Amino acid sequence: xxxxxxxxxxxxxxxxxxxxxxxxxxxxxxxxxxxxxxxxxxxxxxxxxxxxxxxxxxxxxxxxxxxxxxxxxxxxxxxxxxxxxxxxxxxxxxxxxxxxxxxxxxxxxxxxxxxxxxxxxxxxxxxxxxxxxxxxxxxxxxxxxx
Amino acid sequence: xxxxxxxxxxxxxxxxxxxxxxxxxxxxxxxxxxxxxxxxxxxxxxxxxxxxxxxxxxxxxxxxxxxxxxxxxxxxxxxxxxxxxxxxxxxxxxxxxxxxxxxxxxxxxxxxxxxxxxxxxxxxxxxxxxxxxxxxxxxxxxxxxxxxxxxxxxxxxxxxxxxxxxxxxxxxxxxxxxxxxxxxxxxxxxxxxxxxxxxxxxxxxxx
Numbered sequence: 001x002x003x004x005x006x007x008x009x010x011x012x013x014x015x016x017x018x019x020x021x022x023x024x025x026x027x028x029x030x031x032x033x034x035x036x037x038x039x040x041x042x043x044x045x046x047x048x049x050x051x052x053x054x055x056x057x058x059x060x061x062x063x064x065x066x067x068x069x070x071x072x073x074x075x076x077x078x079x080x081x082x083x084x085x086x087x088x089x090x091x092x093x094x095x096x097x098x099x100x101x102x103x104x105x106x107x108x109x110x111x112x113x114x115x116x117x118x119x120x121x122x123x124x125x126x127x128x129x130x131x132x133x134x135x136x137x138x139x140x141x142x143x144x145x146x
Numbered sequence: 147x148x149x150x151x152x153x154x155x156x157x158x159x160x161x162x163x164x165x166x167x168x169x170x171x172x173x174x175x176x177x178x179x180x181x182x183x184x185x186x187x188x189x190x191x192x193x194x195x196x197x198x199x200x201x202x203x204x205x206x207x208x209x210x211x212x213x214x215x216x217x218x219x220x221x222x223x224x225x226x227x228x229x230x231x232x233x234x235x236x237x238x239x240x241x242x243x244x245x246x247x248x249x250x251x252x253x254x255x256x257x258x259x260x261x262x263x264x265x266x267x268x269x270x271x272x273x274x275x276x277x278x279x280x281x282x283x284x285x286x287x288x289x290x291x292x293x294x295x296x297x298x299x300x301x302x303x304x305x306x307x308x309x310x311x312x313x314x315x316x317x318x319x320x321x322x323x324x325x326x327x328x329x330x331x332x333x334x335x336x337x338x339x340x341x342x343x344x345x346x347x348x349x350x351x352x353x
Contacts, residue, residue: 025165026164031236054217055238055253056217056238058165083240084247087165106248
C-alpha cells in the first residue's frame, strides 16, 4: 500500500515536471557517448552530453510516459545534428496499464565544438549542452608484403 | 547441448544496430566462401566499398524503404547505397526511413591495409607458388588485413603480371576477383596493389 502510494506520488510529480531523458545506446570502443543529468531540486534541470565526432547516441524522452509532440532542434547542426527516431518499443503510461510507443531522438556528433540541443514536448522541455570531442588520432600504417 | 548453445549466436552473423532494430550484412553469392563482403563485423579497408544488405526486425512490419547516410563522410561515405571507406576512424551509419526518422544506426570502423593475402573462391588460402598447366585457370580473391584483423570491403585493386606471354589476368565481373589463365609454359609474378599496400605471388605454367 505504501509502495503504491509512493508510486502514485512519483507519477503525479513527474506529470507536472520537466521531461527526463535516458540514453538508449552505448558508445563504440574508445569513443564517447555519455549523457549526464544536471540535477535540480525537483529533478533534472538540464543535461550534458559528451559525444565523439562521427558517433551517434539514441535517447528517449519521458514525462510520465513517452513524450508527446516531441520537437528537437540543434542550435548549431554543423556541430551536433539531432533527428527524431522511431523506437519500436511500448512504454507504460499512467496507472491503468496503457502503453504508448517510446519517444526517441538521435544525436550525431558532426564536428568538435559545443552547442545546445533543445528538446520540447508540449510547452515544456529540456536543454542538452552538447560537447563534441575529436576522435583519437589513428596512426596510418602501410606495409609491403611478398 | 553446450555446442548447440554456442552455435546459436553464430547463426546471426550480421552486425546489429545500436537500437537493436536493424541488421546489416554483406551481399555475397551463397557459394562464394572467399567473399570479402561477408564480414560486416570487420573494419572496412580504406579504398574499398561495402555493399550492405539491410533488414529490420520490428514487430508487425516488414522492412520499410530505408535511406543510409554517414555521420562522418570524411571517414566513410555513402555512394549509390554502398559504404565507401575513405580515412581511418569510425563513423555511424544512420539508417532512416524516407521521411528522415532514424530506425537504427551502426558504427562502422575504417582501417588502413597493412597486408594482402590471396585465397581461392572456396576460401582456401594461397600460401606458396601456384602451378598451372597450359589452358588451365584459377580464380583468386585478395584478402585485406590490418595486422591480425581481417578487413571487409571489395577492392578495385591493380593486378599486374610481369610475363604476359605466360599468364593472362582476366576480370570476371566482380571488383576484386581475377581469373588467371595459363597461356604458355614459363614463370610469372603477379603483383596486386591497393593504396600503399601490395603483395605478389609466383605462378609456374607447365605444358
